[in-house]
Amino acid sequence: MAHNPQTNTFSRVADFTLTRAASDMPESALEAAALMMLDTMGVLIASGPMQAGVIARDTAALLYASTDPSYGARMLFDGRTVSMAGAAYAAATQTDNLDGHDGYNPTKGHIGVVVLPALAALAEHCPNLTGPEALAAVVAGYEVAGRAGLSLHASVSDYHTSGAWNALGVVAMAARLRGLSADQMRQAMGIAEYHGPRSQMMREIANPTMLHDGSGWGAMVGLSAAVLAERGFTGAPAITIEAEEVTPYWNDLGTFWQVEHQYVKPYPICRWAHAAIDGVRAVMIAHDLTSAQIEALHINSFHQAACLFAGLPETTSQAQYSLPFAVAVQAVYGRIGVEHISGSGLSDPAVANLMSRITVAESEHHSVRFPEGRWADVTIRTTDGRVLKSGDIHARGGPEAPMTRDDVIAKYTQFAAPVLGQDRADRIRQVILGWPDKSARYADLTPLIFDPPEP
Structure with missing residues (x-):
């Protein structure tokens, strides 16, 4: 691919990613990026003690370490050094398995789940990184990943997990922070x-496991790809950027800021269920x-939620x-907390009793509004x-019904303080x-x- 001329679209993406300074980005985008990183950090912290996170970190230590300190990174809230790709894999897999992280309605998926792990791994080798430039890298990750997601969904028939496209956002961050050429x-x-990982999302919906949204592999692939290219490895053109038919998805890069339009989850549950939860609430x-x-209690919602x-x-x-x-x-x-979706919460008799009185149906009225919206209606018959x-x-949390800044901060504290203690959580x-x-x-x-x- 190296001998092929850059397409106009890729040139625009490279110019934005590699040269757009934080001072040339809207203050609102940087503020949104900081808030999304705080929200994601809370979910990452709360997910640390969970089985999936423990397995992911231990596996990264076993399989994804580095013999060269200049390519190493410590795992978050763990401290063991692995490779940058291994550290990002572990943190993204851990976060992905507590389904409380941000997302972007049009992509039907998630970006922050790879952006925070990638930032932490890459920043290990950027000792002079400023706060604004860290946020500029975060913004680049969101803007590139979101458009790659739109492009992929528009050009293939399967509904793929986020790892299939958020890996490109990780590449953008790595290219910026490691000084790659265009x-x-x-x-x-x-x-x-x-x-x-072009894994099929509905397979995971039908049989929920620790695979979740493929973002652990997306983070690892993105950082691995950047290091490979840095060392001279070549790749075929990314059609989600360079194919002529996806050009429209990139035309507003640098003018419309997707990072300002993410949703924040009030519950650590797949957002497809949130409208029904909000309706009952x-x-x-x-x-x-x-x-x-x-x-x-009867719920009508869109096909995927049903x-x-x-x-x-x-x-x-x-x-x-x-x-x-x-x-x-x-x-x-x-409310729905971590304690309700783990341990003894999974066999709560009061919850099981109420579930026996709940029915769910698909409504075409709601299905036609997906993925732009996540709608439901609820009918309760009382005793x-x-x-x-x-x-x-x-569903609350997105641009249509946003959570306030104070709401997001309160959610972070609710997730982080029980694990780290109030003082450390506040300082973060x-x-x-x-x-x-x-x-x-x-x-x-x-x-x-x-x-x-601390124990």
Whole structure:
């Protein structure tokens, strides 16, 4: 591929990725990037003790280490040194297995889950990285990954997991922070797209496991591709960037900022279930209901939501790809926390009892609005004979019904403080939210993110 001239679209992507300074990005985009990194950090921290994260970190230590310190990186909240690709793999796999991280409606997938791990791994070798330049790399990751996702969904028939396309966002970050040339970045994009995990999302929905959204492999492929290209390895052109038919998805790069339009999840559950959860939450608050007053509960939602796991989950993976279970937890406890989707929470008798009174149906009315929207409506019949309806509900957290900045900060604290303690969690928050300041240094975060949590 090296001898082929760069296409106009790739030249635009390379110019944006490699030369657009933080000072030439909107302050709103940098602020959004910092908030997304805080939100993702909270999910990463909360997922650390979970089985999938432990396995991923141990496996990275076994299989994905480096013999050269200049390519090594410490694993987050673990401290063991592996390769940069191994560290990013472990952190992204860990985060992906607590389904509370951000996403982008049009891509039907997730970006921050690879951006934060990639940033942490790459920054190990950028000692002078400023806060604004760290955020500029984050923005590049979001903007490139999101458009690659749109391009892939528009050009292939299968619904692929996020790892298939968010790997290209990782390449963009690596190219920027490691000083790759435009041609090296082009080779890396081709390598990452070729090897990106084009796994079928609906297979995971039908049989929930620790595979989740493929983002661990996306992070590892993206960083591996960048290092390969840096050392002279070549790749075929990335068709999600360079094919003529996907050009429209890249025309607004640098003018429309996708990072400002991510959704934040109020619950650590697949977002396809969130509209139904929100509907039940709204009806119960409006009518001051308890779960004991629910005689029957019916949910109408879009096709993909109706395909979510229907039974009583045996694993955290099944619980996070649930619909009746998640709705029942919300109805019984008024919230959904990590404790509800793991351990004894999976066999909670009060939740199981309510699930037996919940029914789910697909509604074409809601299906035609997916993926731009995540809609549902809920009907509750009470023990005293009332029939209460939510009307059409759109999932909270996205541009249509955003969580406030304070909401996102509160969510981060709820996830991070029980694992790290309030003081350490607060210091991490202060550093990340301070990155937009011109005097901020990324290195201020370093002492806070590698030591394991105290028992």
